[in-house]
Amino acid sequence: MSRLLLVAAVLLPLPAWAQARASRDTMPRDTTPPAAYFGVIEYQLARQKLELDMQRGGFSVYIIADMEGLAGAVRNATEMRPVIRGGTPQHERFRQELTEEVNAVISGARAAGATQFIVNEGHGGTLFRNVLVEQLDPEAILIRGYPKPIVMSTGLNPMVDALMIVGAHANAGSPGIISHNFAFDSFTVNGKVLNEPGIAAFIGGEMGVPMALASGDDVLTAETEEMLGPLETVTVKTAFSRSAAAVLPPATVH
Numbered sequence: 001m002s003r004l005l006l007v008a009a010v011l012l013p014l015p016a017w018a019q020a021r022a023s024r025d026t027m028p029r030d031t032t033p034p035a036a037y038f039g040v041i042e043y044q045l046a047r048q049k050l051e052l053d054m055q056r057g058g059f060s061v062y063i064i065a066d067m068e069g070l071a072g073a074v075r076n077a078t079e080m081r082p083v084i085r086g087g088t089p090q091h092e093r094f095r096q097e098l099t100e101e102v103n104a105v106i107s108g109a110r111a112a113g114a115t116q117f118i119v120n121e122g123h124g125g126t127l128f129r130n131v132l133v134e135q136l137d138p139e140a141i142l143i144r145g146y147p148k149p150i151v152m153s154t155g156l157n158p159m160v161d162a163l164m165i166v167g168a169h170a171n172a173g174s175p176g177i178i179s180h181n182f183a184f185d186s187f188t189v190n191g192k193v194l195n196e197p198g199i200a201a202f203i204g205g206e207m208g209v210p211m212a213l214a215s216g217d218d219v220l221t222a223e224t225e226e227m228l229g230p231l232e233t234v235t236v237k238t239a240f241s242r243s244a245a246a247v248l249p250p251a252t253v254h
Contacts, residue, residue, distance in 0.1 A: 059161035060116035061109045062209070063102060064152050064200055065131055067123040068169035068178040069216030070097050071236040071253045075178045075243035091126075097250055098123075099132040101166050104254040105213070106137045109162075117141065118160065122152040122196075123167070152196065153203045163204040164213035168220050170239075171195035176219030177239050195220070198227045215253075217245060 067073060073094060106117050117140040121128040127146040136142055148154040156163065170176025171193065172185060181187055187194050189202055197220075201211040213232045214224045221233035237247040 058115045059113060060118070060159065061106075061114050061162045061164060061212075062118045062120065062156050062160045062204075063105055064120050064122040064163075064165040064168075065098055065102050066152075066165065066167040066169065066196070067094055067098055067125070067130060068180075069167040069220055069236070070094060070101065071247050071250055072097060073167075073177065074237075074245050074247070095130050095132055096135075098130055098167055099135050100250060100254060101215070102131060102140075103135075103137050105164060105166055106140055109164075110139075114162075115139075118143065118155055120152065120154055120156075121145075122165070124151070150203065152200055156200075156204060156207060156209060158207045158209065160204075160207075160209045162212040163200065163209050164211075165197045165200060166213075166215045168195075168197050168214055168216040168224075170217060170219040171223055174219050174223065175239060175242060176223075177217045177237065177242060177245050179219070179242055192227070194227060195223060197224050201228050 102119055119140050119142045121130055121144040123130050129144050131142060133142060143155045170179040172179060172181040181195060187199055194202060197214045204211060211228060211231050214221065215234035215236055217237045217239045218235045219239050221235045225233055236253045237245040239245045
């Protein structure tokens with residue numbers, strides 16, 4: 001069975017009154033337990049909706065495609081720079097790997113009953129043009145190019161049933177592979193630090209769209225589970241440092 005199959009594990013949506021801000025200041029850290037950020041009723045409704053849609057079939061998924069969290073990507077002179085800047089044979093290899101991982105997610109979601117697939121290019125090193133369009137699942141819609149509103153969440157809307165991210169990386173300051181967070185030192189919601197999947201989940205939660213899947217290294221999956229609560233994660237590599245990891249072969253990941 002594919003490691004990237006869709007399951008009915010959903011994000012506890014963040015409440016509508018939460019205010020996001022990118023922070024470099026000294027705002028005191030909120031010590032409220034993570035569960036207090038989420039409404040039990042909203043969570044139950046989102047879970048029931050996704051489970052019902054899965055039973056009926058015909059639900060839709062929104063997939064963010066990043067690159068640093070791909071199984072084979074580590075931070076060194078032959079991989080990091082090509083992944084960010086593009087235009088090299090090495091970058092073309094990672095484009096292939098990205099496309100295959102996205103297709104694996106689509107196949108798993110389809111097996112679970114999904115019929116609509118929106119893929120948004122989430123890696124900006126080549127101005128959000130990394131997925132090999134000619135090899136992408138023919139039933140998918142691809143959002144690519146720059147500039148685009150909300151960047152990694154362009155095209156996300158309340159009609160989507162599940163939000164996913166593949167190739168994700170750990171948060172800035174963590175020991176994960178190629179860890180960072182956009183251009184910020186940190187991004188917080190009411191003092192709760194969010195990584196890039198967390199930011200996407202925040203936006204999705206405001207629309208009532210649950211986060212269902214995140215893939216990347218072991219640091220990324222652990223921090224995302226701690227940050228967001230129950231969701232399906234796929235660990236494709238184990239970080240030894242920010243530039244070395246034990247990686248799974250792409251065929252195993254798919």
